[in-house]
Amino acid sequence: MKFNRITLSLNRDGGLKKFFLIMKLTWAFILILNLQMSASVWSQTTTMSVKLKNSTLQELFTKIEKSSEYRFFYNNDEVDVNQRISVDAEDKTIGAILETALKGLPYSFKESENKLIVIERTGDIANPSGTNAQQGKKVTGKVTDSTGGSLPGVSVVVKGTTTGVITDSDGNYDLANIPENATLQFSFVGMKTQELTVNGKTEINIILAEDAINIDEVVAIGYGVQKKKLVTGATIQIAGADIQKQSTISPLTAMQSQSPGLSITQNSGKPGSDFKINIRGLGTIGNASPLVIIDNVIGGDLNSLNPGDIESIDVLKDAASAAIYGARAANGVILIKTKQGKKGKPRISYDSYFGIQNVAKYVDVLNAQQYIDMENESYKNAGSAIPNWAAIVPEYAKIQQGWTGTNWQKEFTHKNAQVQNHTINMTGGSDFSTFSLGASYTSQEAVYGQPASPVYNNYSFRLNSEHILYKNNDFDIIKIGENLLYTNVIQNHNGMATGNISSNDIRNVVNMHPLMPVYDANGDFSKAITSWADVANPIGRYVYGRSDNDSKSYSLRVNPYIEIQPVKGLIFKSSFGYKYYSSENRSYMPVYNLGGRNLESLDRVYQSMNSSYGYQIENTINYKTSINNSHNINVLLGQSLEKNGFGAYISGSNRGSIFDSFDYAYLNNVKTLNTSNISINGSPNGKSAINSVFGRVNYDYKEKYMASLIMRADGSSNFAKGKQWGYFPSAAAGWLVSEESFMESSRKVVDYLKVRASWGQNGNQSIAPFQYMSTYSFSGGDYYFGTSKASPSLGAYPSILPNKDVTWETSEQINIGADSRFFNSRLAFNFDWYNKKTINWLVQAPVPAVWGAAAPYINGGDVENKGVEMILSWSDKVGELTYSISGNIAFNKNEVTRIANTQGLIEGATTVFSTADRTSFYRAQVGYPIGYFYGYKTDGVFQNQAQIDAFKGGKLATAKPGDLIYVDTDGSGVIDAKDKTMIGDPNPDAIYGLNISLGYKGFDFSVSANGVVGNQIASNLRPNESLYGNWPTQYLGRWHGEGTSNRYPSFNTANLSNWGWNSDVFVDNGDFLRIQNVTLGYDFKKLLPKMPLGQARIYFAANNLYTFTSYYGADPEIGYANDGWSKGIDLGFYPRPRTFMVGVNLKF
């Protein structure tokens, strides 16, 4: 529910003759006052100047309505608006103006937080109604919002008359004496006005749809809020309800379709997996994650937050908006507000869903017979004898009889894995205290990992409250409050490996040959085929090697604060944020033998614990004032001190437990003290400190011209003295064009048009500390002098080349944007253009190995991200059908413009693929996007010898039909490493989202989808030269004779140059469109209005219903790469599951 904009302006209706308040107005006042979030009376704070001589009351009201957000509400029969008055007020509050104007008249006024000023007659009622009494009929009903919550305070008016009421605290209304064919008009702040004809009905219940965009909505801007209408930067706000309605475990999944400019990709589909979040492209190869602030406490884990706890998420995308968080805002800022208390009787809501998940798509791989055929072909192509399968494969006879072999992916699948979520929220409060209390439980089983699939459990508890200690008639003097959030994540069987080629259980099942069964005759995991003793049962490897692994984490965030307002408009706020995090992990590996080297002769017990805490002290002074009712100024000054990294980590492992199961896997249960079996680690968490001062001035002239200036200075302990302080300024301006008089004529079309521009600088200090010193490391430098093989001599070595000058990385960004609304706000369009430059990029640019120590971080590069973001939405109503459709798209172009080493280049990991070419597949290089794919370009496959002979230009001397035609990009006539070039880009050209929602008589239906365009995926699902890995069926399209393929070369066990070199053979387009969520709900309150619940909605939803893509892998949305700064590397990716669920939303 939103309480911002009043759409009621009954007094403007020229034909208004009789406006009749059936309910006692005083009753309505009590109700309205109950809705107030705070006791402040706004008409007592907003000031303006009015000069009227011998004018009418009507004129005064119109004037106030024009220059403020207030609307007047009165009964024409009681209030004579043609009453003459004179007012001469200079910079007076509205309250004071009205007091003056109404002096001597029999009227009084009251106002609600809805900015509705009700004029009431206090003297005699001259003309009591009754002449028409009892002539019409009576209509009753209830008004609710789209989630089923009752809406009090909605104005229900008979169209074309002044007859109307306001709904009570339960959203009920009661209109008597109205004509049979009347049309009722329902309007409420923040909601779209709706009309319904009575048509003889006696009960009319209605759901009001929220206005697509609320001009008077406030958004979080860091250390405060601002009217959305006045915002000059590029920010987006996502309502908690929009997150929650997608029924996702992580709020980030739900954000994907609704946040243009944010690239959100999960590193793996495994429950609890992290996400990669980049705002407006990658600006660094270091930490590129945005700063997450939960309830004003800096630093937090958005992934483990329950969507049901979120009230709103604000994303500050441009530098000017983010500058208030200076030092760490270079990657943008995400502000999360958890659900806050609301005044009124306690309201309880319960939201829950239960779903089953399945693998949405498998990588199709060859069956046993196809596999053997393909192997034979590879040997034949190499001129080798084909293997004697009957001798090698014990199951060969079975295969001959038609056994298709093992499909390891399917065997590994945990069918119908469960997912469930339960959230209870309670809010309430009095005039002096409000609270919001929430508890939630989420559990998600993994779709892979049978028979020991991972389970993710998240328990959270939240308490937010606020108390007014002192107040006067005008304002609150002292307020205290706190936000508390406790999260407990428990993950069972958490050891499943996803990631690189050497430790990746999904890869293991994808590329395991199909020639052996999962279980042998005894029901044990079958052992490796003798000749391929290295190729062990991948399910056994997971179950024995990794599955016995539990991890738990506990996180507590508390943020008590005090707000003191000694004089009106001057607010001093002091807060202390504290965050505590601890985790523990325990694992057990039994004795096992899966054949070959896959055996353990001693079991292993591992335990680790980590605990850490950090705190921040923040003090701000905020002064808000208005001069002449036209110059509105809001000044903020603040200080922040933050210290993190207190605490320590300790871990140990040992072998030879006296028990033999995970339940007993504690280090005390291992009594053997063999030093070579023991590993002990203990270290402090890296302490860091940031000390900051900041200031902001927001100014607007009559809410038409806006300007904002921010300056923040941060000192970081990550740098040497003299290099610690960074200064981050920003400036922004906006112009509300639609308020101009020259727009008057087009107002029917253009409701709202704002243009804005901003510039700012942000910082990034996220590097390992002590880069400015020549440090000596005592880790990994030991050597075995003397006779003891068990105790090495301690080694110490200079570990990094020092860089005394290392300092902030700066991100500078220009943003130009516009927000607009047309056709009675049905059509909305937002646009942003930006140019973000990362300057003095903090980078560990490679140094020559001859220098003898690791490269330090240097301020060694520049990156540029340019892009455009757009949101277009339309919402309307046809009969009882409400609908809205909204789409967003963000284009970004990323380019590295400088790297300060002689190569201008940073290589990625070199063991990305299992190809002979052990060079990196992706790199960061000047002139290219970060993380682009690097390798040989190919131009088809040689089809026959004649083609090879006739081929002009560089080709391999060894080229045979079926071999790749490599492109001699440097024209040297030789195909060599110098021909490697850009063969793909994991960064999409555009990311888009689409949301459709429909509502009809208690039913609601919504679809959300997201997708990307123009990126590539590099996949390597088969260990290329090993003779035992299975092929994706995609590779059946290989060359095996003239004309059979011009993309994939032939397989040949002796040929390295086809499948052994990094080339575009491994690169595919990664475009996709994912139907992320489809929900169909029905509110039984509609059917059974008498039930005691405020809402009883049941819904069915499907997540990840379908993905449109040409990519052959399991999932095209691949966050993984060996380094955090690239992505789109498919080495056997854990795909997102498809989920079908049923849920309920109950409100009491």
Added chain:
Amino acid sequence: MKKYIYIVAIILFGSSCTDVLDKKDLLNKNDQNFPASVADLQSSLASIYQKMAAEQFGEMFVGTLVSDEAFGGGGPDDFQSKAIDQQKKNNEDMLKSTWANYYTGIYRANKFMESFDNVKNVPDATKNQVMGEAYFMRAWYYQSLARLFGEVPLFIKAESVIKPKATPAELYAQIASDLKAAIELFPATSYTALSINQLGHANKWAAEGLLARTFLFYTGYYQKTELPLVGGGSITKSQVVGYLEDCINNSGHDLAADFRTLWPYTNKFTVEDYAYTAGKSLKWLGEEGLNKETVFAIKFGNLGDWGNSAQNAVNTNYSLRGQSNQANSFPFGAGWGQGTVNSKMLDQWKLEEPGDPRTSMSVLNVNDPTEGIVKYEDNGWAQINDTHNFIKKYTTIMAWKNKAIKTFYPSYTNPLYGSSESTFIKESQDMVLLRFSDILLMHSELTGTSTGLNRVRARVGLAAISYSIDALQKERRHELVFEGIRYFDLLRWYRNDAGTVLKANQDGCAVLNSNVAATMSFTSIADRIKATGGFWPIPNTEISLSNGILKQAAGWDQADANL
């Protein structure tokens, strides 16, 4: 009220002083507080040696594979060993880790020397010893780099500057000067008088031996008569002979009585269960001071893990690949099957020196009944270049846990040193870089006398012969096989023509590739060595990071350089 606010503001705002930004590095020391004691110097010194252990795929491994002693072997995806065997590259940064580890060792040695004076009141004896070691290690790294890569940049200060390649004369002058300095600093303590804590530390005798090796390579390969010194002067042949004689006469090093006791297959947990050694009263000399033949070695420990420098990974590389039941190949443990032995070399050896017992002492023939191997499975994990002959000097040796039921320790190091029973990562056999027999043979070669030569022959029961270069060359080949010596001997004896020898001695050797019969082909190796001079490519990354100042070694830009 206002007063109260002021007080709060002062308290809270007052906290923003810069002191909060100071913090201590709790996990590392730095230039300001390290080194501060002799113990710090010792730690610093240990880390110089550690880079030698971290890089086991240098001279020893590369030299063995590229030589005519062994093939690449391994599995189909062991591209690097295949490439090394043919003197080609499988990628642009093929020997980058070797390059990087050696230069890191050099940096640490430079840094050690530069920071030495931070420690006050170091006794002279200690100072001479540790500085001698630092000079020795820097020389060791440079002679390895120079023999592998030919010309390389020379850093004798811990500095971050881009340098072109130094000339061989500059490089060898530095190596010679460092070794000379080390020889002069080290005390002349006999091996037998050394405290066992000194085992593994470089000493005078190691420096003398290494100087002789350097002299032979430089004068042979570059056709010089003397080894230059920094700032003029040189080291002459007679000086080197003098050093060697000092080593032979005064070092306390000597040949072991039985050649077999040099190798772990005679360890006490295995020797009587291994058919080849059982009942012969053999006792491995081990690595605790009894092996007087070891002049200098890379030392390993039993805390090995994947990729750390405690384990001898070369042993694992050479061990039998993919045997489904390791008990059947007892006592030869599991590994990756690289460096399969060139059977032609073995045949030549048996012809050249009939009755030389070192053939079976150095080579495992899995078909030889005297080995007592129950069963060797062909095509284990798709073994390629299989000749059924494997390196025996450096390989994984198992021990029975319970012989009756054939349970075994994956390595003798488990019962001997109490290392955990993790296959593949607990090999800790020291890698001997300088053996006393090499000292004797170098002396023979430099003096043209047969004394040393015949001592080496006599130890294995071979008759005394008179000196000839041919006899000397054969003796070196047989005595030092698989010890990373042969290839560099060929280079200094034949220089650019070494490839012709490599081709002649290896071409056509019968092998099994994934159990398919094939013959080894070395059609291009003669041309490769001609083009490259036998040296290896400088890692491409280093070249591109040098802004063009560093140039690739000859012969590595051409198309046939790729595997």
